[in-house]
Amino acid sequence: xxxxxxxxxxxxxxxxxxxxxxxxxxxxxxxxxxxxxxxxxxxxxxxxxxxxxxxxxxxxxxxxxxxxxxxxxxxxxxxxxxxxxxxxxxxxxxxxxxxxxxxxxxxxxxxxxxxxxxxxxxxxxxxxxxxxxxxxxxxxxxxxxxxxxxxxxxxxxxxxxxxxxxxxxxxxxxxxxxxxxxxxxxxxxxxxxxxxxxxxxxxxxxxxxxxxxxxxxxxxxxxxxxxxxxxxxxxxxxxxxxxxxxxxxxxxxxxxxxxxxxxxxxxxxxxxxxxxxxxxxxxxxxxxxxxxxxxxxxxxxxxxxxxxxxxxx
Amino acid sequence: xxxxxxxxxxxxxxxxxxxxxxxxxxxxxxxxxxxxxxxxxxxxxxxxxxxxxxxxxxxxxxxxxxxxxxxxxxxxxxxxxxxxxxxxxxxxxxxxxxxxxxxxxxxxxxxxxxxxxxxxxxxxxxxxxxxxxxxxxxxxxxxxxxxxxxxxxxxxxxxxxxxxxxxxxxxxxxxxxxxxxxxxxxxxxxxxxxxxxxxxxxxxxxxxxxxxxxxxxxxxxxxxxxxxxxxxxxxxxxxxxxxxxxxxxxxxxxxxxxxxxxxxxxxxxxxxxxxxx
Numbered sequence: 016x017x018x019x020x021x022x023x024x025x026x027x028x029x030x031x032x033x034x035x036x037x038x039x040x041x042x043x044x045x046x047x048x049x050x051x052x053x054x055x056x057x058x059x060x061x062x063x064x065x066x067x068x069x070x071x072x073x074x075x076x077x078x079x080x081x082x083x084x085x086x087x088x089x090x091x092x093x094x095x096x097x098x099x100x101x102x103x104x105x106x107x108x109x110x111x112x113x114x115x116x117x118x119x120x121x122x123x124x125x126x127x128x129x130x131x132x133x134x135x136x137x138x139x140x141x142x143x144x145x146x147x148x149x150x151x152x153x154x155x156x157x158x159x160x161x162x163x164x165x166x167x168x169x170x171x172x173x174x175x176x177x178x179x180x181x182x183x184x185x186x187x188x189x190x191x192x193x194x195x196x197x198x199x200x201x202x203x204x205x206x207x208x209x210x211x212x213x214x215x216x217x218x219x220x221x222x223x224x225x226x227x228x229x230x231x232x233x234x235x236x237x238x239x240x241x242x243x244x245x246x247x248x249x250x251x252x253x254x255x256x257x258x259x260x261x262x263x264x265x266x267x268x269x270x271x272x273x274x275x276x277x278x279x280x281x282x283x284x285x286x287x288x289x290x291x292x293x294x295x296x297x298x299x300x301x302x303x304x305x306x307x308x309x310x311x312x313x314x315x316x317x318x319x320x321x322x323x324x325x326x327x328x
Numbered sequence: 329x330x331x332x333x334x335x336x337x338x339x340x341x342x343x344x345x346x347x348x349x350x351x352x353x354x355x356x357x358x359x360x361x362x363x364x365x366x367x368x369x370x371x372x373x374x375x376x377x378x379x380x381x382x383x384x385x386x387x388x389x390x391x392x393x394x395x396x397x398x399x400x401x402x403x404x405x406x407x408x409x410x411x412x413x414x415x416x417x418x419x420x421x422x423x424x425x426x427x428x429x430x431x432x433x434x435x436x437x438x439x440x441x442x443x444x445x446x447x448x449x450x451x452x453x454x455x456x457x458x459x460x461x462x463x464x465x466x467x468x469x470x471x472x473x474x475x476x477x478x479x480x481x482x483x484x485x486x487x488x489x490x491x492x493x494x495x496x497x498x499x500x501x502x503x504x505x506x507x508x509x510x511x512x513x514x515x516x517x518x519x520x521x522x523x524x525x526x527x528x529x530x531x532x533x534x535x536x537x538x539x540x541x542x543x544x545x546x547x548x549x550x551x552x553x554x555x556x557x558x559x560x561x562x563x564x565x566x567x568x569x570x571x572x573x574x575x576x577x578x579x580x581x582x583x584x585x586x587x588x589x590x591x592x593x594x595x596x597x598x599x600x601x602x603x604x605x
Contacts, residue, residue, distance in 0.1 A: 043460065067456065070490075075449045075483035082453020085389075085438065086461065090453075105443060106480075110450055114432040114440040 020159075021184035024217075025123040027162035028180045029054025032091060032121075033061045034163075039170055045080055045092045047073045052182075053093040053123040073098040077106035077118075084116040089170060092118060096125035096179060100141035111175050112148040119169045120145075120177045125155075126267035127295065127312060128183040128217065128305035137300035143272025145177040146245050152176040152198065153245040155266075155274075157219035160189035161242055164196030172198060181267075183305035185217045201248035203255075207237035210327060211255040211262045212319075215241045215274045218265040218293075221309075224316025225323060234327065244274055249281040256282055262290045263323050267314055270294040291326040293319060329372055331539040332605055337407060338368040339599045342568045343592065344403030344416050350588040352420035355428070358578040360400030362503040362536065362563040363470060367404040369542045370468055379409040382435045388465050391451040393481075394472030394501065395429040395442025396580065402426055402434070410436040445478030447471070448498065452484045455496035455556075466550070470499045474506030476517040482527065488556045489528030496556040497549040498529070501536065503565035505576040524558045536561035570594050 036042050036058055043065045050056035050068065059066035069076035073094050080092040092099065099122040100107070111118045122141060129137045145153045152172065156162040162180060169176040204219070205226055214222035219240045226236040237255050241248065256262050262282065264275035275292030282288060295312060309315045313322055329337070341364045349355035371377065375388040392401050399419060406413040411425075411434075418424035425434055429442030438454070441447035451469035458465050471481060488496050500520060508514045517523065521531045530552045534541040542561075549557035565579070566572030569591040583591055 065460070067491075069487055070483075072480075072483035072486070074445075074480045075452075075487060078446050078449020078480070078484065079453035079456060079487065082391075082439070082450040082455070083457040083460075085450070085454055086457030086463070088457055088460070106446055106449070109440065109443045110446045 020187045022159040022187060023182055023184045024156055024159065024162040024180040025054045025182060027159040028121050028123065028166060029057035031163040031166035032058040035167060035170060036062050036065065039089060041087060041089045042170065043067065043083060043088050043090050045069055045076050045090055047071055047076050047094045047098065049094055053121065055093045073103045074106045077103045078110045080118045081110040081114070081116050084118045090118055091121050093121040093123065095136060096122035096138035096141040097136055100144045100177065101138055104144050108148050112151055115150050115174055117173055118175050121180065122177060123180040124182045125179045126181060126216070127300040127308045128181050128267060130183065130305040130308060131302050133302035134299040139269045139295045139300065140272065141179060142244050142268050142274065143276070146272065146277065150174060151245065152243065154198070154243050155179040155216040156242050157216055157240055158185055158187050158189050160187060160194060161196060165242065168196060168198040179216065181217055186220050188220050188223065199243045199246045199248060201251035202240040202242070203237070203251065204240050205236070205238040207235040207259065209235045209259060210323065211237045211239065211259045212265060212323070213239045213241055213252060213262060213274065213278050214265040215244060216267055218267055218314055221314055221316045221319045222265050225319035228316065228320040229323060241274060244277055247277050247281060249285065252278055252281055253285045256286050256288045260288050261327070262288055263326060264290065264292050265314070265319055266294040268294050270296055291322065293322050332602065334368055334372060334539050336599065336602050337372055338365045339568070339595055339602060340407050341368050341400070341403045343595050344406060344413060345399045346569060346583065346588065346591045346595065348399045348403060348416040348419040349582045351417040353582045354420055355399050355582055356396040356580045357399065357582070358505065358565040358572060358576070359394060359397040359472060359501060359503065361567045361569060361572065362565045363397060363400050363501045364567065365537050365539065365542060366470065366499055366501065366561055367400050369539065369546065371404045371408045374546045375468065376465065379436065382410060386463065386465055389438045389451070389454045389467045391439045391447040391454070391469045392430050392441050393447025393451065393469050394444065394475050395447060398428065398430050398442070401430060405436040444472070444475040445480035448481055448484040452488045452493065452496060455488065455493040456491060458495055459493065466495050466497065468497050468499065470501060473500060473502045473504065473511055476500065476520065477515055482523070485524060485527040485529065492554045493556045494553050497546070498556065498558040500558055500560045501563055502560055503563045505565045505574070505579065507576065507579050509576055520560050528555055530555050530557045531560065532557060533560045533562065536563035537567060568595055568598060
């Protein structure tokens with residue numbers, strides 16, 4: 016068996032920006048003194064004249080991105096999710112969302128896999144915040160391949176987009192020749208009939224692992240990757256729920272307002288079934304290694320498996 | 329335009345402000361009236377714009393960071409020919425395109441604004457965007473003196489000074505009053521001139537109601553290289569309407585029918601006096 020390749024999606028973000036910089040001359044990148052961490056520094060090195068460091072002033076950065084977009088440029092504004100979606104929420108809403116400007120927000124270091132920095136920097140609320148803004152596209156890619164594809168899709172789409180990236184290296188799971196990324200479309204990764212697992216971001220890999228473990232117990236799980244939280248592919252979820260009758264959502268995010276809530280919104284309206292929402296259970300994170308935190312909060316394959324078993328009892 | 333023509337037009341703009349706010353039974357007359365001469369100069373003299381082609385690529389941009397004084401901007405745009413003056417009476421009403429605060433769907437409005445502190449950042453982005461693309465257009469942004477209590481105003485100033493954005497001109501409407509009272513009593517961000525200088529701005533101070541000074545200031549701003557300019561425009565809140573002048577109670581209140589009649593009579597009188605000149 017070949018060794019699993021691991022790449023942090025923030026690395027994919029920086030690399031994608033650099034690669035696409037040649038193809039899209041209007042692409043410009045902003046950061047708030049975190050270029051080394053968000054990996055926009057990769058773009059900065061290749062295109063120094065198209066990179067603007069705004070200093071540690073995220074709210075202003077969002078406004079500048081808005082102004083740049085009105086001049087025909089395609090700005091990517093980057094910071095940690097905590098500051099991009101949290102601190103600058105109202106700027107994103109009023110200066111980018113309301114005028115529906117062509118600004119892309121590249122938010123890295125999302126979720127608890129920020130790790131050692133602890134709760135102040137572990138944003139488990141960004142998907143919820145960004146989802147509430149009318150017209151905002153919200154994406155949460157699961158690996159290197161998907162992250163790069165999401166960046167391209169964001170550029171090719173006219174309007175505001177929020178993309179969530181992670182700090183920790185995660186397995187590449189979408190490296191196959193027939194891989195195709197379509198914004199707003201869920202991906203059926205594994206067919207099954209007993210329970211539907213809907214996952215996003217780094218939890219897609221955990222969901223696949225859990226499905227393998229469930230198989231050993233004779234439970235046939237269906238696994239769906241939702242890389243676009245908004246607009247949500249309701250059809251793929253409803254179709255699967257109609258078949259299995261039970262749904263589990265998995266996300267590295269609060270169970271309030273993120274993927275789990277979005278899935279429940281869709282199912283409530285179209286096909287109500289019991290749903291178990293896995294993620295951060297209305298609590299703050301803490302310091303620790305990414306892997307230790309993922310294990311503690313049951314977001315690894317083993318944890319997801321255990322919680323699903325409990326749900327199916 | 330001559331100063332006399334500008335004065336006459338500013339008086340028409342003030343009538344539009346009072347009429348719009350009276351019709352809406354809500355809105356912000358005080359800060360709209362204090363900036364009426366600045367609005368008028370910008371749209372009738374200073375800026376490269378075309379009401380028939382509001383989105384022409386090489387136009388100068390204007391961002392109303394103190395967005396609550398939208399009646400001042402709308403009245404100026406209407407009098408400049410962007411949309412019918414009559415439409416000012418639809419301000420803030422359901423179904424009207426004249427929203428309570430500026431919105432990009434309104435002809436002539438370059439940026440949605442009104443959540444204080446945000447417009448100036450967008451203006452800075454517009455100025456940066458022009459520079460990056462080698463465009464010659466200028467960007468103007470009207471900021472409130474109370475608004476300058478928002479930290480984002482100074483984040484934007486820091487960036488503009490750092491990037492030497494000499495195509496950017498900020499106008500600070502310094503009328504000295506905010507909702508809760510005098511700036512000095514609420515939480516003043518003074519000294520404004522020293523602060524902007526510290527953020528590497530070229531600073532000009534003028535009487536906001538003197539067209540000679542306004543004209544000279546914008547010329548000086550245009551000629552200033554390698555740094556952005558701020559024009560600190562000392563103004564009278566409610567200027568032109570006797571009972572609104574220097575009264576913070578008229579920050580965000582609409583005149584009733586009787587008050588409206590007095591306000592319009594005040595402005596008619598000013599208009600008649602200007603016609604005698």
